[in-house]
Amino acid sequence: MNDSSRETVSSRGLVGIFDSGYGGLTVMKEIAALMPHYDYVYLGDNARTPYGTRSFETVYEYALEAVKWLFSHGCELIVLACNTASAKALRSIQQKDLPLLHPRRRVLGVIRPVTERAGTFTRTGSIGLFGTTGTVRSRSYELEISKFFPHVKLAQQACPMWVPLIENNEYENDGASYFIGKYVEMLMRKDPSIDAIILGCTHYALIAEQIARFVPEHVRLISQGGIVAESLADYFHRHPEIEERLTKRGSRVFFTTDSPRDFDALAEVFYGKPVRSSRVDVSSAR
Numbered sequence: 001m002n003d004s005s006r007e008t009v010s011s012r013g014l015v016g017i018f019d020s021g022y023g024g025l026t027v028m029k030e031i032a033a034l035m036p037h038y039d040y041v042y043l044g045d046n047a048r049t050p051y052g053t054r055s056f057e058t059v060y061e062y063a064l065e066a067v068k069w070l071f072s073h074g075c076e077l078i079v080l081a082c083n084t085a086s087a088k089a090l091r092s093i094q095q096k097d098l099p100l101l102h103p104r105r106r107v108l109g110v111i112r113p114v115t116e117r118a119g120t121f122t123r124t125g126s127i128g129l130f131g132t133t134g135t136v137r138s139r140s141y142e143l144e145i146s147k148f149f150p151h152v153k154l155a156q157q158a159c160p161m162w163v164p165l166i167e168n169n170e171y172e173n174d175g176a177s178y179f180i181g182k183y184v185e186m187l188m189r190k191d192p193s194i195d196a197i198i199l200g201c202t203h204y205a206l207i208a209e210q211i212a213r214f215v216p217e218h219v220r221l222i223s224q225g226g227i228v229a230e231s232l233a234d235y236f237h238r239h240p241e242i243e244e245r246l247t248k249r250g251s252r253v254f255f256t257t258d259s260p261r262d263f264d265a266l267a268e269v270f271y272g273k274p275v276r277s278s279r280v281d282v283s284s285a286r
């Protein structure tokens with residue numbers, strides 16, 4: 001099987017990667033590059049994107065449906081490659097649902113791997129965060145960073161316009177530049193001593209270059225993909241009982257809840273390779 005396969009998934013032992021849309025592909029790209037031998041299934045809930053402006057209950061309900069669907073299609077371990085879902089749904093899924101659904105399988109998020117290292121990003125002790133409204137309001141980054149690095153200060157900026165611009169392939173025009181510049185300025189005004197900014201939404205990796213044009217030169221932008229991939233590799237080392245249940249045929253399969261034609265047209269920009277997806281209805285998964 002290869003990256004453009006339309007094969008259906010019937011076996012067990014797969015690694016599932018989930019996002020509200022395309023953003024998780026930037027994470028999958030790094031994970032699959034670091035650990036190419038595993039079998040990956042990507043699910044983008046494009047029909048219901050964006051999640052960033054939705055309520056806690058809605059994001060939890062959508063993410064749980066996706067997790068159930070990925071489990072029913074053979075995933076042994078799922079990465080919620082979506083900060084909004086990691087912030088609003090991960091804990092409930094891990095603590096409430098997983099023990100009842102599949103106690104031996106795992107669901108991981110993307111916030112912890114980044115916050116565990118946050119102190120190493122900064123010299124001034126001031127970090128910035130760009131995220132969706134949901135991620136910012138959840139205060140997940142703030143709470144996690146304060147556990148690992150109590151002296152690090154975090155200033156947050158919600159960027160509700162960025163995901164729609166990216167999902168609609170409008171991120172390279174003047175309108176996008178306006179909103180990128182605007183949110184950068186708003187964040188830097190909150191704390192001018194920021195010397196590192198976390199791109200706390202998996203979509204934002206795609207506009208890292210545009211963001212960099214507006215941030216002061218000494219400020220480092222931190223994308224999540226590579227960090228999440230390294231953290232997952234480390235997780236597998238520490239949990240051989242899970243790693244040994246994963247199949248190793250090097251396959252990649254892509255699913256979307258909306259039009260596969262639209263998905264395939266834009267997915268390549270995020271994933272870096274052509275993608276051929278199939279459409280699924282996740283609401284029927286048990």
Ligand code: DGL
Binds near residue numbers: 024050132135201
């Ligand atoms: N890519 C997602 C994240 O990391 C969410 C984008 C959205 O659906 O608003 O937060």
